[in-house]
Amino acid sequence: MAQLRFRVVEKAFQTKPKEVEVPSERPSEYFAKYVFNREKMFKYLPTSVYNKLVDAMDNGAALDREVADKVAEGMKRWAMELGATHYTHWFQPLTEGTAEKHDAFVEHDGKGGMMEEFSGKLLVQQEPDASSFPNGGIRNTFEARGYSAWDPSSPVFVVDDTLCIPTVFIAYTGESLDYKAPLLKALRAVNKAAVDVCHYFDPDVKKVMAYLGWEQEYFLVDEGLYAARPDLLLTGRTLMGHEASKNQQLEDHYFGAIPTRVAAFMKDLEIQALELGIPVKTRHNEVAPNQFELAPIFEECNLAVDHNMLIMSLMRKVARTHGFRVLLHEKPFKGVNGSGKHNNWSLGTDTGVLLMAPGKTAEENLRFITFVVNTLMAVYRHNGLLKASIMSATNAHRLGANEAPPAIISSFLGTQLSRVLDHMEDSSIDELVALGGKHGMKLDIPQIPELLIDNTDRNRTSPFAFTGNRFELRAVGSEANCASAMIALNTAVAEQLTEFKQEVDKLMEGGEPKISAIVHVIRQYIKKCKPIRFDGNGYSEEWKEEAARRGLDCETSCPVIFDQYLSADSVRMFESTGVMTRKELEARNEVKWETYTKKIQIEARVLGDLVMNHIVPVAIEYQSKLIDNVYKMKNIFPEEKAVRLSAQNLAIIDEIADRTAYIKEHVDAMVEARKVANKIENEREKAVAYHDTIAPMLEQIRYHIDKLELIVDDRMWTLPKYRELLFIR
Ligand code: ADP
Ligand code: MG
Secondary structure (H helix, E strand, O other): OHHHHHHHHHHHHHOOOOOOOOOOOOHHHHOOOOEOOHHHHHHHOOHHHHHHHHHHHHHOOOOOHHHHHHHHHHHHHHHHHOOOOEEEEEEOEOOOOOEOOEEEOEEEOOOOOEEEOOOHHHHHEEOOOOOOOOOOOHHHHOOOOEEEEEOOOOOOEEEOOEEEEEEEEEEOOOOEOEOHHHHHHHHHHHHHHHHHHHOOOOOOOOOEEEEEEEEEEEEEEEHHHHHOOHHHHHHOOOOOOOOOOOOOOOOOOOOOOOOHHHHHHHHHHHHHHHHOOOOEEEEEEOOOOOEEEEEEOOEEHHHHHHHHHHHHHHHHHHHHHOOEEEEOOOOOOOOOOOOEEEEEEEEEEOOOOEOOOOOOOHHHHHHHHHHHHHHHHHHHHOHHHHHHHHOOOOHHHOOOOOOOOOOOOOEEOOHHHHHHHHHHHHOOHHHHEEEOOOOOEEEOOOOOOOHHHHOOOOOOOOOEEEOOOOEEEOOOEOOOOOHHHHHHHHHHHHHHHHHHHHHHHHHHHOOOOHHHHHHHHHHHHHHHOHHHEOOOOOOOHHHHHHHHHOOOOOOOOHHHHHHHHHOHHHHHHHHHOOOOOHHHHHHHHHHHHHHHHHHHHHHHHHHHHHHHHHHHHHHHHHHHHHHHHHHHHHHHOOHHHHHHHHHHHHHHHHHHHHHHHHHHHHHHHHHHHHHHHHOOOOHHHHHHHHHHHHHHHHHHHHHHHHHHHHHOOOOOOOOOOHHHHHHOO
16 A cells, blocks of 8 residues: 555656647637627527516516527527537535536427427426435425526526536425525625615616625645545545645745646636636635635626636536646645635625725715725624634634634724724714705715725735725635625625615604715714724734624634524524525524534544554554564664663654554544434534534544654555645646
8 A cells, every 4th residue: 555655656746737728819719608698698599588688687587488488499509509418407505516417408309209409498497306405304394396496697608518507496385495596685685775875875876786706725636646545535634644844834835936737727727717707817826835726807796606616616627637636625734724715795886886995085985984884884793693604614624723714703994994984983973074065065084095995904814804995705615605605794784784774764854964864873883893893913812802802703613603593683684684584594504513513424434444444554563563673683682782772663662552542542432422422313412512522533533643654664654645745746
């Protein structure tokens, strides 16, 4: 087996970069080649059908069957010209990935032959036999049927020979069983609430979009080395492995030159992403060795989420053609940085205004401050929920470690914006809003320097940082579906904006002029949401204490954090905005707890296997060699000299005995602890048991394995080491 380790290491060193075929020097020539975008809709659909479809996409207008049939016909023609033979409803169940079931475009023609067919009925709705998707009990108590329904707001695309149709996935009884359905509802809610608030400033606004620009971090590992690590293969992370002597301490990887084999992978990935209409723009090395980042230009939130799901599967596929495996796990390697997925979020109007960007006039700045402060209020009120929305068994390794935001949500605004808010808080309403001449009202909202847009001061430790024209939610995990965080954030902002409008309207009904009513409520909010603002070091111990004093959610146990979804405040928020019902929230939490338990359970099993099959036998074999040597020393040297010369070996023999004994005992104890936990019926309690008793054992056992790695003969060690996994390109 050790032979295998050396063979794969050697092969990894010898692997050459793959030649990448570039379709054209100009990305604009192949961008969205495989997407049925407006240009293709116009070409393949009758004009009246095109107009109705665009209305459905932009304004959510309903499509009748006849139109759907025509759309399906055009789509099929376009897809078949690209070589598609199948179609699939592409959806996002409550797992980490996407789901698809392919059907061919064939039907009996009634004359004993076949014809290519794809109708509006097949486009609009399907009934996948999806009883084995996570559903938290919803599908067991009612009919076991689920529906997938077309989401016209995200364009269909072709991957290989299949036409992929983005869909929502819901139960027979209407509950959502996926990420997309509640996301669309959250986006609808924030649109409505934000449009209403925009009308204070501009009556022409008809629509407000939420934007998302994600930054995807990932690791690459040589495929051969990956295959020789059962823990990577089965759990996505290394459950053992001593730190390499060199890792990221020289800070020589971040923004460094991209290794050629990796560069070829990136180029290939980017071409294929662009062909799928994903506007990828930025790539660079990340902090840890073999860690990289990819970011597109931001897009409308629902589309951006779909594109992120699509790129994660594309990355997996393309990596393999370059002899790599991509690791999307939040913490594949201990001791070096983990991977996140910053979610850059903002709101913008159909009139072209970015609502999180400062303007030039006092009134534009009041609008800007209105949206910023309401966002802060939303994040303050629901900071625990926002944390729950990004929490998972895998992201738990990253949060709170000294590299990613702590398990406390706070917001960094930077000095300039903080000063503006402080000024508003400290001045009286009369000072801020003076009666002027013709225009009735003068505003003393400090002019915010344009420099702010450049966003010079940054705070990498903040989980929710203002960055010039957007907020950056930095706590999202690399493997996560962004929808989870985007559902929580957009719904919280929708609820908050709705309440803001009610308060302002009430003051106006009492006779207060509009601007002073807005300023009045904003000033109260600035005071109220102060605890969420934190510009200091989010990694420090003092912050944890300070945050607790401020009443922010400081819970660190992943399964307990999920309780936030069922708090009275959260349920009220989701129900009042029409995003999710209590029943849906309960069902989704069951899924979260169950998933948490299963992940830890799998890790515990894999570690147990590795210990018994790889670690302990090798350590004992080496120990026997040393024992043999000690005996032989006694045969050739006088007693006293033999003992002296064998002292070192005896110490190692002793250490191996101690550590293997500890490891074996704890693996047994872990099995027992699992038996106890598995008997617990309640999913939450079971997850808590896994978190409290089993997860810590994984770390305790690992500690001794990593120590053994340091003393056992390298030639005998079967598993590729960190220095091999992380430094071979
Ligand atoms: P950084 O590493 O400095 O955070 P990147 O360029 O890597 O910046 O990523 C920034 C992301 O934020 C990109 O996806 C970009 O398109 C996106 N972005 C920029 N402006 C906005 C905005 N107003 N709303 C949402 N996303 C935005
Ligand atoms: Mg960023």
